[in-house]
Amino acid sequence: MVSKMIMQLIDKLKNVVRMATAVTGLLLMLVSGYSVANNKISVKLDPTHVVVGEIFTIRYGITGVGVGNTRLNFSGTNSGVILGIKKNFHIVAVNFVPKNRYVNGKLLFAGELKLTLRANKVGVFVIPSLRIKNRQSPSVTIKISKSDKRFFAELEATASNPYVQQQVGVLVKIYYPANKLLRDKDIEHGSIKILSGDAIIQDQGRAFPHQKTINGNRYRVTTHRFTVLPQRSGTLKIQPLKIFLLVPGNSVTRKVVTTKSLTIPIQAKPAAFTGSYWLPTESLFIKEKWQRFKSQVKVGDNLTRKIHLEAKGLTAEQMPPVTLPPIQGLDQYPSTPKLITKNHYGRLTGIRKQEITIIPNKPGTYTFPAVSIDWWNIKTHKMETATLAARTIRVVPGAGTGHSAGNLPGQLKKNAAANNQGNPLSPSASKAWVSNFWTWIASGFALAWFATMYLWWQKSRRPGEEIAGAKIAADAKQAKTLKAALRSIQSACAQNKPADCRHALVNWSYKRWPDNLPKDLTEISLRLHSTDLKTQITNLNKIVYGTSDNSGAVQNWSGNEFWKLFDQARRRNSERKMENLSKLVPLYPGK
Numbered sequence: 001m002v003s004k005m006i007m008q009l010i011d012k013l014k015n016v017v018r019m020a021t022a023v024t025g026l027l028l029m030l031v032s033g034y035s036v037a038n039n040k041i042s043v044k045l046d047p048t049h050v051v052v053g054e055i056f057t058i059r060y061g062i063t064g065v066g067v068g069n070t071r072l073n074f075s076g077t078n079s080g081v082i083l084g085i086k087k088n089f090h091i092v093a094v095n096f097v098p099k100n101r102y103v104n105g106k107l108l109f110a111g112e113l114k115l116t117l118r119a120n121k122v123g124v125f126v127i128p129s130l131r132i133k134n135r136q137s138p139s140v141t142i143k144i145s146k147s148d149k150r151f152f153a154e155l156e157a158t159a160s161n162p163y164v165q166q167q168v169g170v171l172v173k174i175y176y177p178a179n180k181l182l183r184d185k186d187i188e189h190g191s192i193k194i195l196s197g198d199a200i201i202q203d204q205g206r207a208f209p210h211q212k213t214i215n216g217n218r219y220r221v222t223t224h225r226f227t228v229l230p231q232r233s234g235t236l237k238i239q240p241l242k243i244f245l246l247v248p249g250n251s252v253t254r255k256v257v258t259t260k261s262l263t264i265p266i267q268a269k270p271a272a273f274t275g276s277y278w279l280p281t282e283s284l285f286i287k288e289k290w291q292r293f294k295s296q297v298k299v300g301d302n303l304t305r306k307i308h309l310e311a312k313g314l315t316a317e318q319m320p321p322v323t324l325p326p327i328q329g330l331d332q333y334p335s336t337p338k339l340i341t342k343n344h345y346g347r348l349t350g351i352r353k354q355e356i357t358i359i360p361n362k363p364g365t366y367t368f369p370a371v372s373i374d375w376w377n378i379k380t381h382k383m384e385t386a387t388l389a390a391r392t393i394r395v396v397p398g399a400g401t402g403h404s405a406g407n408l409p410g411q412l413k414k415n416a417a418a419n420n421q422g423n424p425l426s427p428s429a430s431k432a433w434v435s436n437f438w439t440w441i442a443s444g445f446a447l448a449w450f451a452t453m454y455l456w457w458q459k460s461r462r463p464g465e466e467i468a469g470a471k472i473a474a475d476a477k478q479a480k481t482l483k484a485a486l487r488s489i490q491s492a493c494a495q496n497k498p499a500d501c502r503h504a505l506v507n508w509s510y511k512r513w514p515d516n517l518p519k520d521l522t523e524i525s526l527r528l529h530s531t532d533l534k535t536q537i538t539n540l541n542k543i544v545y546g547t548s549d550n551s552g553a554v555q556n557w558s559g560n561e562f563w564k565l566f567d568q569a570r571r572r573n574s575e576r577k578m579e580n581l582s583k584l585v586p587l588y589p590g591k
Contacts (some may be wrong), residue, residue: 041554062113166229187244197236279320285309530569
């Protein structure tokens with residue numbers, strides 16, 4: 001009986017032990033589970049789609065690892081991981097933000113580790129796990145693509161086959177998803193550059209974005225406009241342009257897109273064009289406006305003629321001067337022309353305004369000949385002519401010239417007859433009286449005429465002096481800029497750099513003839529009347545466009561010889577100009 005009770009007690013104790021063991025195991029599992037849950041390392045990739053050249057980040061979230069003042073370092077195993085990363089990526093930055101905390105009275109190490117990397121090549125790469133104390137992060141697999149098709153850019157020309165010196169718009173179009181809103185400061189790129197050919201480039205700025213649907217996908221398009229003026233015929237090639245984008249999102253992503261190169265065939269000036277100045281444009285017109293104009297004017301009157309020349313697709317510097325031939329009997333004084341280039345959404349309009357003061361100095365009938373300017377219509381591919389019609393004026397003597405001596409006013413004749421009746425004079429006395437009378441009349445008219453001319457001289461003197469003073473100031477300013485341009489040419493020649501010399505020569509010609517720019521460098525030699533200089537300039541062009549040396553230094557080109565010929569031609573031309581100036585009609589004769 002006793003033994004039976006003992007056996008039952010033993011069985012109960014066994015059951016208690018089993019239950020205690022099970023509870024203990026469950027508690028251990030819970031504790032273990034809590035420890036794993038609070039000692040993990042999370043990994044987050046941002047963005048998940050990465051393209052070559054872009055920057056991305058890997059964030060490691062560290063919670064509850066170790067105790068005390070555990071430090072994060074990249075020694076040991078981690079150093080090998082970092083070296084592996086450097087082989088395939090460029091490490092932009094490494095940042096750690098500690099977030100240590102106390103749990104049950106113990107200090108646990110926590111924080112966020114941020115690796116900022118730039119993708120260098122295409123492929124699938126595995127970034128091994130990082131070890132932090134006795135814990136390891138999961139490895140990260142990342143795919144680097146050649147491009148993100150949601151973001152792209154292209155170069156586009158507004159004219160498919162333009163002529164030399166015709167304005168061509170080159171558009172940089174940047175496409176990105178319509179749900180992304182990029183500001184101007186989020187888009188960064190430089191100017192377009194010429195890979196082959198010769199052209200002048202002007203930056204016209206960025207247009208307001210618009211939307212476009214391509215293959216069912218909605219894009220936002222930002223356009224940057226450039227104006228290109230080809231300087232020679234042939235092939236003009238623009239090199240690819242790299243564009244950097246900062247795309248907003250949960251975090252700002254840096255995207256890099258690159259355009260393809262752009263090739264534009266440039267036509268030469270057609271043989272059908274026979275005008276003096278090559279003007280390729282879609283429209284050109286000339287008009288005039290007169291102040292104080294009458295079909296009949298007097299000697300000494302001031303007339304003002306304003307000529308307005310305007311062309312779409314040309315700059316003001318490309319506009320030709322309006323040549324007015326001298327007219328014997330009329331003094332003409334042209335002012336400095338006003339050059340204005342208007343820009344309407346990247347489309348240029350050149351305007352040239354010329355004002356001429358005309359003073360008749362002799363009676364007669366004069367005709368201002370018609371003014372014609374030939375231009376090439378780029379739409380119809382034909383030469384057209386803009387014309388100002390001829391205009392005729394009649395100039396009569398000025399006020400105060402008087403009547404002839406044989407025309408005595410009727411009232412004076414009656415008075416003379418009445419006086420003769422009361423006091424008859426002898427024939428000789430009568431003749432003497434008439435002679436004296438006409439002497440006094442002629443003297444009075446002469447005094448009146450001199451008084452009129454003096455008043456007119458006083459009235460016209462001050463404006464004339466102001467015009468002359470303004471011209472002197474403008475000439476002084478031009479001389480100063482010319483000296484700086486000449487020094488640039490001389491310096492390039494002294495260093496034997498033909499490319500720099502050509503650039504400085506173009507700059508000097510623009511300052512030397514601002515109202516009548518040369519069509520090309522060869523025309524400079526024609527204006528300076530030097531055949532030797534023409535040969536040198538032709539050789540200079542061949543050397544500049546034929547060398548592959550970026551520095552522009554060429555052994556078979558003599559900068560000293562070029563400068564000597566150029567300086568001699570320039571000085572001879574200045575002397576010839578001074579001789580011609582001495583022969584001009586003065587503004588105020590007799591002064």
